[in-house]
Amino acid sequence: MEIRIRNLTKKYGGKLALDEISLDINGGLYGLLGPKGAGKTTLLRIIATLMNPTSGDICIGHLDLGQRKAIRDILGYLPQNFSFYPQYSVYEVMDYLAVLSGQKDPVWRQEKITQLLQQVNLWENRDTKTRVLSKGMKRRLGFAQALINDPLILLVDEPTAGLDLEEQVRFRNLLSDFALERTVILSTHIVADVEFICENLAILKEGGLIYEGRIRDLVRKGEGKVWSLLAEREDTLDIRSDYQVISYVPEGDMMNFRLISNHQPGPGAELVKPTIEDVYLGIMGGVMG
Ligand SMILES: Nc1ncnc2c1ncn2[C@@H]1O[C@H](COP(=O)(O)OP(=O)(O)O)[C@@H](O)[C@H]1O
Ligand SMILES: [Mg+2]
Structure with missing residues (x-):
C-alpha cells in the first residue's frame, strides 16, 4: 500500500518537530532513521491518526487523514513505549486487545492468537505473566498484538532499541518476513536495522528530511x-x-x-x-x- 506524505509540518507550541516533510513510501520495509528528537515518533503518530499535523497531508492508498476509522482498520502500530497489563498472561493480553479492537468471535480470536503467538515464537510462553517476560519477548508480543487485525500497514517505533543482538536479529527477521507482502515503516536510531532489512529509507534530523532514497545510493x-x-x-x-x-x-x-x-x-x-x-x-x- 502506498503512503504519500506532503509538506507535513508539526509544531508543539512553538517547537517545530516536523518541518515540511514529503515522502513516498511504496510498500516493503521502509526505514525511518534518525537520532532522538528527530521527529520519528511524531511522524508515526500522525500516520497512525493519533495526532493531527499542524499542516500538510498524508494519503494512504485512497484514504486521507480525515478517514480515521478506515485508516485504523488497515493499520497496525507498535508504539515505542508499549506496555502491557503486568498481571495478564501473554495469551490474556492478546485476547484482551483483540476484543478491544472489535474481534467478537471467540473461535476466530483463538485461531488468530494461536497463529500469531506461534509466528513470534511465544506460543510456549502463552501462560507467562507479561511482567516477567524479557525485553525481547515483550517486543515480540508487541509485534503480535499489532498484527491482530491483519494490517496492510505496520508502524513500528524503535522496536530493536535496548534488545540484545540476538533479539535484534530475531526481530528484524520477523519484520522482513512480514514486509514481503505488506508495508512496514520501521523507525530506529540503530543504523544496522535499516542496513540489513530496508531497501529504502528516510533520514530525519531535528524535524528535517535530510535523505530519502535507496540504501545503496546512500552508501555512494x-x-x-x-x-x-x-x-x-x-x-x-x-x-x-x-x-x-x-x-x-x-x-x-x-x-x-x-x-x-x-x-x-x-x-x-x-x-x-x-x-x-x-x-x-x-x-x-x-x-x-
Ligand atoms: N508532546 C510534546 N510536546 C512538546 N514537544 C514534544 C512533544 N513530543 C515530542 N516533542 C518534541 O518534538 C521533537 C521530536 O520528538 P519525537 O517525535 O519524539 O522524536 P523521536 O521519536 O525521533 O525521538 C523533540 O524535540 C521532542 O522534544
Ligand atoms: Mg521516538
Whole structure:
C-alpha cells in the first residue's frame, strides 16, 4: 500500500518537530532513521491518526487523514513505549486487545492468537505473566498484538532499541518476513536495522528530511570521503578537532584513524570503502551532504 506524505509540518507550541516533510513510501520495509528528537515518533503518530499535523497531508492508498476509522482498520502500530497489563498472561493480553479492537468471535480470536503467538515464537510462553517476560519477548508480543487485525500497514517505533543482538536479529527477521507482502515503516536510531532489512529509507534530523532514497545510493555518498590515516599518537587531539573521526585504534607506535574528509587528510592516507554508518555519522555531523 502506498503512503504519500506532503509538506507535513508539526509544531508543539512553538517547537517545530516536523518541518515540511514529503515522502513516498511504496510498500516493503521502509526505514525511518534518525537520532532522538528527530521527529520519528511524531511522524508515526500522525500516520497512525493519533495526532493531527499542524499542516500538510498524508494519503494512504485512497484514504486521507480525515478517514480515521478506515485508516485504523488497515493499520497496525507498535508504539515505542508499549506496555502491557503486568498481571495478564501473554495469551490474556492478546485476547484482551483483540476484543478491544472489535474481534467478537471467540473461535476466530483463538485461531488468530494461536497463529500469531506461534509466528513470534511465544506460543510456549502463552501462560507467562507479561511482567516477567524479557525485553525481547515483550517486543515480540508487541509485534503480535499489532498484527491482530491483519494490517496492510505496520508502524513500528524503535522496536530493536535496548534488545540484545540476538533479539535484534530475531526481530528484524520477523519484520522482513512480514514486509514481503505488506508495508512496514520501521523507525530506529540503530543504523544496522535499516542496513540489513530496508531497501529504502528516510533520514530525519531535528524535524528535517535530510535523505530519502535507496540504501545503496546512500552508501555512494561516502565514496571518496572515508579515509584510513596512520598518524602519530600525539596528533590524536589535532586530528579529532580537524576532522570528523569515526574511530581510532592503536597500531604499533602509531594510531590508525578512520575519518571523513573531502580531501586527503595527510600523507599516506588511504581511501576506504564507506559503510552506512560512516555516511550516517557524516551526515549527522554536517560534513557530508
Ligand atoms: N508532546 C510534546 N510536546 C512538546 N514537544 C514534544 C512533544 N513530543 C515530542 N516533542 C518534541 O518534538 C521533537 C521530536 O520528538 P519525537 O517525535 O519524539 O522524536 P523521536 O521519536 O525521533 O525521538 C523533540 O524535540 C521532542 O522534544
Ligand atoms: Mg521516538
